[in-house]
Amino acid sequence: MIQWFLKYRPRSLKDVENQEDAKKELQEWIESWLKGKPNAKAILLYGPPGVGKTTLAEALANDYNLELLEMNASDSRKLQDIKSIAEKAAVYGSLFGIKGKLILLDEVDGINTREDLGAIQGILELIEKTKYPILMTANDPWDPSLREIRNKVKMIGLNRLGKYALRRILKKICQSEKIECEDEGLDYIIETSEGDARYAINMLQGIGEGYGKVTLDIAKAMVRRKERELDPFETLRDIFWARYAWQAKNAATSAQVDYDMLIRWISENIPIQYENIEDIWRAFDALSRASIFLKRAKAGDWDLLSYAYDMMSSGVALAEIEKKKPNWKPKWKKYQFPSYIQLLSKSKDLRDTRDEIIKKISIHSSFEKTVNYTYPYFLIFFKKYEKRLSLSPKEKEYLNSALKS
Structure with missing residues (x-):
């Protein structure tokens, strides 16, 4: 069964609660693009979880008949992953023949700058070269790693949803799902959600599906404080x-x-x-x-x-x-x-040594191609090139051991 926060997600900006200033700025921004004179190439939409950042992006695309090209930035691990978004947007035509695209990069503050090497630079290149509007989202836009991005975008902040806005949302869902709900029970869910609509709707769904009604006693027994992980x-x-x-x-x-x-x-x-x-x-x-x-x-x-x-x-x-x-x-x-994580931890030193060797031999090729095509043959013939590559004693020991195995 589909989760209710997806089932009842607003499809139009006019249905989004409590974000009037942000909606107005987004409309002005996208209309400047449609007129061919964008007032900013990219928007960074920020605010705490559950206030509707992704919902606003989807509603904006729906209202202006734009194809939404979506990517979760925190799941990108390479510069090339980000670049591929730009290539798809700039080169390929719309799948459905509609007039434009909106590129959505979700959770840019989730990028790990140590593991996701090149991701920030990839986003900056995308902003520089894009032919379509880019909308990014973040919970914490003030992360030091996002400084260069902040300098290149227009920032729009979102408010936490107020008690009355959240109550309207939850009551509409209760009516649609034919669930009996007490105001005291809904207020308790709202209080514990701290303005996070997604969290509040998830709690409502849990109680509604489990009990068929929402009362204060059930809410107190079942709803966990939001910050509890x-x-x-x-x-x-x-x-x-x-x-x-x-x-x-x-x-x-x-x-x-x-x-x-x-x-x-x-x-x-x-x-x-x-x-x-x-x-x-x-x-x-x-x-x-x-x-x-x-x-x-x-x-x-x-x-x-x-x-x-x-x-x-x-x-x-x-x-x-x-x-x-x-x-x-x-x-x-x-x-x-998990034993998989334990094995990775134990083998980290060996993998780091292997990666240093691969960097030395991947002069005219990518790291991936060197691993798959060059490295297996290099293991056989490395003794001929070890002096030229200035291999360390540790690297030589690793190669000798790998050759024997």
Whole structure:
């Protein structure tokens, strides 16, 4: 079942609550592009989570009949990934024959400048060369790594949603879903959400699907303060012990780790938690589907991310058939850290040595091509070139060991 914050996301700017100044600035900006005289090449839309940054981008594209070319910037790992967006926008025609495009780079403040080398520079090049408007989003635009980007864009801040705006949103959803709701229960959800509409709607969905009504007592029992995050071990326990889909989804969306890492944690501990081989099979089947949805979401269709969360949380939790019995009780297990991450940590020094060698021999080729095509042959003949390459004793030791293996 689709998450309600996606199902009820506004499709037009006129339906977006409590952001009148931002909507006016966005309309003026996009109309300046359509007239051929843009007042800024790019916009940085910023504000706390759940205030509607991505929603505004999608509504803007819908209102002006623009094709939305979307990319989550925090999931880019290479300069080339960012550049490919510019190439697609500048070279390829619209898939549906509509008059223009809007490039959306979500979560630019999520870029890790150590791991995502070249990503910031890639965005700057994209802004410089683009033929289409660029809209970026960030929770924290004042990160030092974004200084150069701030100097190149127009910044528009968004407000936290007020109590009355959020109440209107939640009441409309309750009416559409035919859920009985008490104002006191809705107010409690609003208070704990701290202006985060997505969080409030997720809490409403959890209660609505689980109980069919929203009361103050149920809200107090079920709604967790927004800032409360679960460490990986707490997250696993809440997912594996969940008897209802909404409980498992709440645990997954409250995790301290991201979705990629959460999948690895769950995968490592499914055989530990579940004893029945059929339960294990169903859990891994759900997790594999989560991996497929996640891969497709990263390819650009971010609406599929909700299905990935459904599969890795609810799908895994409900794989245990015994939970349907009234006398079922959860079994405490000692969970373990993902072995994949442990292996990466142990082999980091070796991988760093290998990468230094590859940099020395990839003079006229990319790093990837050197790894795949040149490096295997270099291992065989490296003794002829070791003096010319000025290999260190550590690098020579690594190569000799790799050749023997």
